[in-house]
């Protein structure tokens with residue numbers, strides 16, 4: 186049952202918060218619905234889930250249309266976005282988690298009708314297969330956005346390597362947190378970098394212990410349900 190899975194996830198979030206002396210209000214669970222049909226997403230909405238994510242533009246638009254009666258839902262685009270698709274999606278979402286180039290930022294600036302909450306995607310481990318900025322390039326990128334009034338950098342996002350040990354996961358997530366404080370030390374008005382989007386089904390408790398404020402969970406919601 187979906188409700189049971191959600192309850193279990195909620196308990197794990199709560200425990201991770203207790204272990205790290207954090208409050209559960211500071212952690213938002215985003216339901217990643219990319220592996221299911223709109224009908225299942227609707228069941229989640231009926232259970233009160235108000236943050237939904239997709240990693241593809243067409244799928245997000247499809248789900249949003251199917252769930253148009255649930256006006257409280259916040260829509261998160263978590264996947265890599267091609268420049269030519271920006272105009273289709275940028276005014277349909279509440280959060281964009283994968284800002285990974287200046288060219289993309291320029292296109293968003295051009296197409297957005299109001300400021301959009303963005304996360305800069307960071308490739309902490311520097312794997313070639315991954316999107317995102319290397320840690321050492323993030324601050325300079327954010328500084329280049331000073332005149333982009335349609336982009337609000339509300340935080341950083343990362344994906345941990347698959348099959349990483351707990352030790353490596355702690356290390357990756359804590360590095361994102363450290364990078365966040367480097368950025369916040371600059372006190373840039375357009376980059377109130379207060380959020381950390383990190384943690385998926387397999388690693389969200391560790392991400393929370395290291396300071397995640399948004400966890401993106403798919404598989405664990407639908408497993409066996």
Ligand SMILES: *Cc1c(COP(=O)(O)O)cnc(C)c1O
Nearest residue numbers: 217240263385386401402403404
């Ligand atoms: C699919 C996806 C998730 C959710 O992954 P699960 O392991 O299914 O929880 C989170 N973030 C991104 C960027 C994804 O593409």
